[in-house]
Amino acid sequence: MRNHPTSKAVWGAVVALALLWPASAVASAGQSGKLDRALQEASSSGGPRNVIIRVRAGRKAAVKTNVDRRTTDSRVHGLIDAVTARLSPGEIDEIANDPDVESVSIDADVTVSGRAGEERDRGDKKDKRKKIAGSQETSATDSNEFSSSSNVVADVKRILGLGNGYSGSSITVALIDSGIALSADFDTRILAQYVFSNGKPAVYSVPYDDYGHGTHVAGLIGSSGASSGKKYAGIVPGVRLLSLKVLDKRGSGKTSDVINALEFAVANKARFGIKVVNLSLGHPIYESATTDPLVQAVEAAVRAGIVVVVAAGNYGSNPLTGKTGYAGVASPGNAPSAITVGAAVTGNTVTRTDDRLADYSSRGPSWYDGIAKPDVLAPGQGLVSNDALGSTLDRNYPSLVVRSGSTRYLRLSGSSMATGVVAGLAALMLEANQSGAQEGERDYENWLKRAGRSSLEGPPGLSSNALKALLQYSATPLRDGAGMMYGPLEQGAGLVNGAGAVSLAANIDTRKGAGEYWLAAEIPAYTTFGGAEEAWSGTVIWGTRLLRGTSVVDLRQAAWASNVVWGTGELDNIVSGTVSATEDNIVWGTLLNEDNIVWGTNLSLTTDLTWAGNASLEFNIVWGTTAATWAQNVVWGTNLVGSLSGTNIVWGTFSGDEDNIVWGTLSEDNIVWGTSANKVSVLGTTIGGGL
Numbered sequence: 151m152r153n154h155p156t157s158k159a160v161w162g163a164v165v166a167l168a169l170l171w172p173a174s175a176v177a178s179a180g181q182s183g184k185l186d187r188a189l190q191e192a193s194s195s196g197g198p199r200n201v202i203i204r205v206r207a208g209r210k211a212a213v214k215t216n217v218d219r220r221t222t223d224s225r226v227h228g229l230i231d232a233v234t235a236r237l238s239p240g241e242i243d244e245i246a247n248d249p250d251v252e253s254v255s256i257d258a259d260v261t262v263s264g265r266a267g268e269e270r271d272r273g274d275k276k277d278k279r280k281k282i283a284g285s286q287e288t289s290a291t292d293s294n295e296f297s298s299s300s301n302v303v304a305d306v307k308r309i310l311g312l313g314n315g316y317s318g319s320s321i322t323v324a325l326i327d328s329g330i331a332l333s334a335d336f337d338t339r340i341l342a343q344y345v346f347s348n349g350k351p352a353v354y355s356v357p358y359d360d361y362g363h364g365t366h367v368a369g370l371i372g373s374s375g376a377s378s379g380k381k382y383a384g385i386v387p388g389v390r391l392l393s394l395k396v397l398d399k400r401g402s403g404k405t406s407d408v409i410n411a412l413e414f415a416v417a418n419k420a421r422f423g424i425k426v427v428n429l430s431l432g433h434p435i436y437e438s439a440t441t442d443p444l445v446q447a448v449e450a451a452v453r454a455g456i457v458v459v460v461a462a463g464n465y466g467s468n469p470l471t472g473k474t475g476y477a478g479v480a481s482p483g484n485a486p487s488a489i490t491v492g493a494a495v496t497g498n499t500v501t502r503t504d505d506r507l508a509d510y511s512s513r514g515p516s517w518y519d520g521i522a523k524p525d526v527l528a529p530g531q532g533l534v535s536n537d538a539l540g541s542t543l544d545r546n547y548p549s550l551v552v553r554s555g556s557t558r559y560l561r562l563s564g565s566s567m568a569t570g571v572v573a574g575l576a577a578l579m580l581e582a583n584q585s586g587a588q589e590g591e592r593d594y595e596n597w598l599k600r601a602g603r604s605s606l607e608g609p610p611g612l613s614s615n616a617l618k619a620l621l622q623y624s625a626t627p628l629r630d631g632a633g634m635m636y637g638p639l640e641q642g643a644g645l646v647n648g649a650g651a652v653s654l655a656a657n658i659d660t661r662k663g664a665g666e667y668w669l670a671a672e673i674p675a676y677t678t679f680g681g682a683e684e685a686w687s688g689t690v691i692w693g694t695r696l697l698r699g700t701s702v703v704d705l706r707q708a709a710w711a712s713n714v715v716w717g718t719g720e721l722d723n724i725v726s727g728t729v730s731a732t733e734d735n736i737v738w739g740t741l742l743n744e745d746n747i748v749w750g751t752n753l754s755l756t757t758d759l760t761w762a763g764n765a766s767l768e769f770n771i772v773w774g775t776t777a778a779t780w781a782q783n784v785v786w787g788t789n790l791v792g793s794l795s796g797t798n799i800v801w802g803t804f805s806g807d808e809d810n811i812v813w814g815t816l817s818e819d820n821i822v823w824g825t826s827a828n829k830v831s832v833l834g835t836t837i838g839g840g841l
Contacts, residue, residue, distance in 0.1 A: 182246035186437035188256040194239050200257035200349075201242055202406060202443040203233045209250035216248055225349045225406070229413035230446040234349050234406040253441040258405045258433040260444075262328070262363045262397065262566055304375055304383035306571060309496050309529050310648030311679055312578070318386025320584060321577040322423040323371055324415045324456075326408060327364030327430060328397035330357050331538035335373040335383075336391065341422055343393035344414065346407040352394075352414050360399035362541030366560055367430050368393070369536030370570035371577070377557035382534050385574025385648075386581070392422050397431065399542050405433060409447040416454045425580050425611065427451060428573040429460045429488075430566035432480035438518040439484045448485040455712055457580070457614040459573040460488040461565040462524040463512035476513045476639060479523045484516035486693075487716040489576070489618050490523045493530025493568040494628065494645050501680030505628050505645060507636050511565055514639040515694075521717070522694050525642040526621050527628065528575075530568030534561045575648055576617055579655035583612050586656035610660045616710035617655070619690045623703050624650030626677065626684040638696065643687040650677050650686060654703060664708040665762035673700050693717030701763025708762070 189201070198221075205213040210231050217224045217235045224235040234257060237245065246254045303313055322341065330340055344352040359365040368384075372391055375383025394411040396403040408431070415424050429448070439445040448458050465478030483490040492511040497504055508531055514523040537544050537551065537558040544551070544560065552559040612620075625644035629635050654669065662668035676683045690697045692709070694717070701707075708714070 184246045184253045186255040188436045198236045198238050202255045204252040206250045229450050260403050260431045260433045262401045262431045302380040312648040316581045317388030318577045319388035321425045322390040323426045324392040324424045325428045326394045326411045328361035329359035329364045329395040330368045330393040331359040331365045334376045341392050345395045346410045349406050359538040361401045362538040362543030365538040366535045367570035371574040378554040386577045412447045426457045426576050430569045435481045435517040444482045445485040448482045452487040452614045457576050458488045461569040462492040464510045466511045467509045478512040479516045490525045491569045491572045492524035492527045493565045494527040495531040496529045502684050527641050527645045528568035528571040531563045533567045534559045582652045582656040613712045620654045622690050625687045662706045668706040705763045
């Protein structure tokens, strides 16, 4: 946490909002507490609305029958036990009263628009181990000169300290976005494109992108750089891409379509070899992550063995006043097990001493649950990548067009771009781990035979939890212009360190059991960028605590299993806060009969529980350790963070001083929404609200 009063004031203000707002304000008369904030605040009159109805396990058919008595427009989501339907306000209340219904959520608009037009230039076992390459000077230089040489390292890879090693050819990244336009930079590596719209099943399509956002992100992930002499190549230039189009030509779509796309990715992960999903989109947080359908779908995809990388959002500052704001992370960036990425300004140089957190990058904690986000930062400012000719972005923002020979590229900024960088890095880490495992063991074939695996299967891959831990541990924390380190709610563990993360992944043996050494390399303390040594964070942010110690990456931790939700401990038979005789997973971190906790805030992480070795919990990120202050009765008022119309983000000051607080203001004995000391608070208009 940054060591100045603003951070504490932010937490105090959010806590006060949760504690002091009257409970009667949570839901209007006649409305069920099962409704999310958007539905609670909507008018009880008006036409039908699209909603997502989450149901009790095993009761989906019964609820759908109940829904179908009222509408002919309903669809089932198998991934999360939910039904999407179009219902009138009265019918929504009736369905919410069904005891088989867990929650009812608005089928919210998801978007990425807005940031494009706002470009800103601103002696023992360890002695025998190999030395990780990340501890050495990287071969990249600070030169920005164009070259057609085959040895050219792409701009974004230089910033991460990466060379032209692994290509990612054994990995498929599923891009849930606006599509991908065909290009020589993607050659034949776009496996297919499927379009999801209006809740309908996937429709196969020739790849296209009428908005342009997906093509840009895809280029950051996997452009070969063929059209630019590799200058604008992606992180993994040989990766395979699967386009799942959910956004239209305006960069807008529906939550239900994103859920359908995630379900498609899970169902077809073996068919296409999907290992990573990129979600550079989102919507405002209208409810707890425990009931948010989009978060539930992301968590289900992670549990299915897919690494899901998500944008934090671009709500980090008031666009009118420039004041910093907290708790602006969008959904599904609040999904505990997702890798949530914020944006950094790097100036396109290798050195990190001048790198900063982008002012627009969303800060944590997440609303309702107080989840510590983002997880990491990545370069996100002014990145050049592929342009979809004739798309909305291509036509509307000619000033952002960059030419390389006869090829047009776009220079865009935002956490969307940073997310694409990390999705590519995740694919690189997965391939490095696969290659390292196969090359590093003399008895590899014997192990395969003992394990009953074919030579085509290979060893088990890195789980999403393990991959996130490696990203965080090797990240390099950034400092602001005054030399003060950004806090975990601003930068997560820091700016991703490609050289360090890939080296760690390449040297991990995933066949080892929990508590065993699985890293066959010495862990360095720093990586050299541009001649300067940059210290690793040496930290994993577990729930709301900072976990330090080499054992978090040196040993295989039980916490890295796919059935463990990030931030929870490893306890048997806890599912959504209730004891189950058949389940062995930890879901949403609620502990038996104890007070509600925030993704493991109160969980004592001891050696016999989750952590092996000398991992130690340094201190809490959250001020206070219980979730009593983060209940669902946090009031947003009429101004929902990230909403896309009008004056909708409220900023103010804490107790009349200059310490900025979040989404409202505080008087001494009450909360007066939008006012402070009889003064009207500043209302900031979101500029598109993009990711």
